[in-house]
Amino acid sequence: MESQIVDLTRALVGIPSHDDETDAGTHVEDWLRRETDAAVTRDDAGNVIARRGAHGNAETLALVGHHDVVEPAPTQLVDGADPKRGAAYAIEERDGRLYGRGTADMKGALAAAMLAFREADPAGELVFASFVGEEVGGIGARHALENGFGPDVAVVGEGSTGYSSPAVTDVAVAHKGRRGSTIVARGSAAHASEVDAGENAIYRATDAISLIRDLEVPSVDVAGETIDGSLVVTEIDGGTAMNVVPDRCEMTVDERTVPGTRAPIERVESVEGLEWIVDQDLPPMRCDDDAFAATVLEAADGTQSGTPELVTKPHATDAGWLSQSGTECVICGPAEPGQAHTPDESVSIEVLERCSETYRRVAERWPR
The missing domain is CATH 3.40.630.10 (Zn peptidases)
Structure with missing residues (x-):
């Protein structure tokens, strides 16, 4: 053989x-x-x-x-x-x-x-x-x-x-499994000297980060082992210049999923100006x-x-x-x-x- x-x-x-x-x-x-x-x-x-x-x-x-x-x-x-x-x-x-x-x-x-x-x-x-x-x-x-x-x-x-x-x-x-997501935060641009004239997309993105950090990550017991899921923000990109209130900010999220249940990331869409996009979902x-x-x-x-x-x-x-x-x-x-x-x-x-x-x-x- x-x-x-x-x-x-x-x-x-x-x-x-x-x-x-x-x-x-x-x-x-x-x-x-x-x-x-x-x-x-x-x-x-x-x-x-x-x-x-x-x-x-x-x-x-x-x-x-x-x-x-x-x-x-x-x-x-x-x-x-x-x-x-x-x-x-x-x-x-x-x-x-x-x-x-x-x-x-x-x-x-x-x-x-x-x-x-x-x-x-x-x-x-x-x-x-x-x-x-x-x-x-x-x-x-x-x-x-x-x-x-x-x-x-x-x-x-x-x-x-x-x-x-x-x-x-x-x-x-x-x-x-693995679910990879992109969260897009949208606002409105303004000159940085007139902060209240715009909506800061980076601030909205930080609201999403806070929400994600507070989510409960599921776990499941299989074959005498506990499989723990995980959820982490891995990238963030936003802004165009030092003196401009940003109108867009994106972040990526890596989630390791477990059989039977998932973290409720979709809750981020309850925050104004946020969109959640699933890029990859390996079961x-x-x-x-x-x-x-x-x-x-x-x-x-x-x-x-x-x-x-x-x-x-x-x-x-x-x-x-x-x-x-x-x-x-x-x-x-x-x-x-x-x-x-x-x-x-x-x-x-x-x-x-x-x-x-x-x-x-x-x-x-x-x-x-």
Whole structure:
């Protein structure tokens, strides 16, 4: 298995996919057509979806990943080439790990899922899905869901290794979402020597800041952990000159959301002259199917010497979009905290093998 998973991960990582996922998607599609008897499709967005096993009314389990990545660092390119010219990504193996852009997030997990999809004798209908655009708001997942993709349950291969203890691959049953907002304060301009002739937009913006600081941020208990949301003003921009009462001021707000409830930011619109605009809304995720989570945890436990636990993640993934649409999701993958998006991104080969075996076992045990 090691040489197969290393070779497939190497091939996937070497294909540039930070601004155009086409070639990476083609490699995934061609491999599935060559190595499996599955029904393989490529949708208009570029998502690659394959199905095998039982059909009809059988419950559907999906193994889900994405083949886009963030832009590589110069050191992650072959010969330090210019990424704008489509240069191949460098990949290096040392000390039992693979180094390169996408090894952890998440072409290594994708390779593990592809091999498990090929090797499993599924108990129900088994689906493999590799989405585009995860790194830019879940474009591919949203497209697939809008066009009928809807498995009953899914294992999403984002990182869950090293959460409960080092080197242990856990099973995440919840994660936070992210809502990014812009609040626009409007007033009327005047000369600064005639303050009362205008309405100061910056003052109105500070009223919004005070309101936001007083809002109660929700939290929720999942798997013995408390997931706390957060709310913070991150940028502010207003005014045109030292001697002009400003007629416009904008601020940005970063909110980390939790499953089931949100901070009532919309209250800012009760303040005169304020407009609230949602720029990005990545949904949180929580798995409410205890039996499915237990099955994945049992499979993960059987593939490693450490003892995995049900855990939560701090950041959003495509599992949020799937969960929002009705798919029960868990996250189980090889990436460790602090690996994704870094100049020295890497993944353990041993953990890649572990995850592939976990996925195979889940496919053969679910539905029970």
